Amino acid sequence: MNNLTNYHSHCDFCDGHAPMELFVREAVKEGFSSYGISSHAPFPVQNGCNMQKEKMTAYLEEFRRLKRLYSSEIDLYIGLEIDFLDDSFNPSIDYFQSLPLDYRIGSVHYIVASDGTPVDTDGSPERFRNYVDTYFDGDVKEVVHRFYRSSFRMIELGGFDFLGHLDKIGLNASLYCPGLDRESWYKKWVTDYLEEVASRNLLVEVNTKAWETRGRFYPNHDYFELMNDLGIRVVVNSDAHYPEKINAGRIEALCALAQAGYTNVWQFCKGNWVDVPIED
Ligand SMILES: [Zn+2]
Ligand SMILES: [Zn+2]
Structure with a gap:
């Protein structure tokens, strides 16, 4: 079994740039x-x-058609990347739990402003800057606090198989305020969360x-050693929006994980998550 897998993949049912097939x-x-499709959930x-x-x-029908069509060539899975918004909308709610999915990704993209x-x-650093200035009076620290508070709440509520890009705010926040993600209060959020x-x-x-494009994994590879020390299990995904990107960064991530001490990554095999050695 090789390490060529990906379970975070968009397509034109959401903001991906090509049909699922x-x-x-x-x-x-x-x-x-194996391969998994995970459009941004409604x-x-x-x-x-x-x-x-x-x-x-x-979406579900098209997946079933492809699963039948390609069954002799690849192990296919259907999931969703589900947003955490608040207690009433997140991966744990009945709607998502009752859908016939193979897996669910829990991701925070949205935070709720005071109004x-x-x-x-x-999204783009320019839009992020505009939102921070408009809704948070330029207080990017508050935006980061809200992002991680939402993240903590999401894992309290559960309902997902793995966490998507758990420190993604670090990129936009540090483009807004260079060096922010190296400040101790920021690192404490990530460390406490991990x-x-x-x-x-x-x-x-x-x-x-x-x-x-940015030389950055989510989580940032500075945390890989800590993650390994904490015994955190990982799955490597490309979050592809274009077919030609499905394998982007995979080898680099596997190498960085191995360097940090990881010997195994998790993959789907016949409907179960299993750990598989990282190949040389
Ligand atoms: Zn996402
Ligand atoms: Zn995504």
Whole structure:
């Protein structure tokens, strides 16, 4: 069994840039042993990223068609990347738990501003800057606090198989305020969070989407050693929005994990999460 897997993958049911089938075909072509589709789940506020709720049936049907069609070539799984917004909307709610999915990713993209507005912390640095200035009076520290408070609440409520890009706020926040992610209060958020993640024995994604462009994994590779010391299990994912990106950053992430002391990563095998040695 090789380490060619990916379970964080968008397609044109959400903000991905190609039909689901092209991601599957690319995975077959590149020799992936298993592959998972995980569109951004429907969200209460209309936006350009999340799947519309009306498309859920078609999403599941299209996946079933592909699973049948490619069953002899690759092990396919269907999931969703589900946003944490607040106690009433997050991966644990009945709607997501009752969908016939193979797995669920828990991700924080949105935080709630004081006036109740859900504010997307993801996306371009320019938009992030505009949102911090508009909704938080330029207080980027408060934005970070809210991001990690939401993250803590998400894992308290549960309902997901692994955590998506758990420190993603670190990129936009440190573009807003250079060096912010090296300050002790920031590192304490990440460290405390990782300790809580470890105490709950949660599976964590190492997200490689920004490796080529920003030289950054989520979680940042500075934390890999600590994660290994804490016994945190990891799954390497590319968060691909283009078929040609499904394998981006994978080797680099596996090498960085091995260097930090990791010997195994987690993969889906016949419907179960199993740990697999990192190959040389
Ligand atoms: Zn995401
Ligand atoms: Zn994603």
